Amino acid sequence: MNVIDGKVSDKEEIIYRAKYHWAILLGPILVVILGGLALGSQGYHAAALVAFGLIWGICSYISLQRSEIKLTRNKILINVGFPLKRSYEIDLGKITLVDYYQPSLGSMLNFGKIIIVYNGKKKSAIRLVSSPAEFVREVQQQIVALNPASTGAQAS
Secondary structure (H helix, E strand, O other), X not given: OOHHHHHOOOOOOEEEEEOEOHHHHHHHHHHHHHHHHOHHHHOHHHHHHHHHHHHHHHHHHHHHHHXXXXXXXXXXXXXXXXXXXXXXXXXXXXXXXXXXXXOHHHHHHOEEEEEEEEXXXXXXXXXXXXXXXXXHHHHHHHHHHHOHHHHOOOOO
């Protein structure tokens, strides 16, 4: 059982799940490659760079495997990061803004940053999320379903 699955009650169903994107591993891979190329000329310094890249890669891989972002009918449950874990439980009724940002590489590989503003001023930003546009669309649809009167549509 996932950590977040334990927080979801029997009445709530998980509507959408998002995870970190595999692009979280690009930085550590690049550091290991650069350190490996410099091993012949830089010696211990390059070996330290390779060791750092490997440790960073292991932490990134664990973070990739353990990341969970789930949307239910009433809230968003976020549990991301390793070794510094961040966990949030955000009620959909308290969200004032949900948006995403994709840089050029993110548009090509379909990852980006999700920004959630809630309780007036609190802000949560989660980077390197896979398919951020789809997640934001699902959240917005769920907010509209939760508060149908706020959409501006009037019955005749």
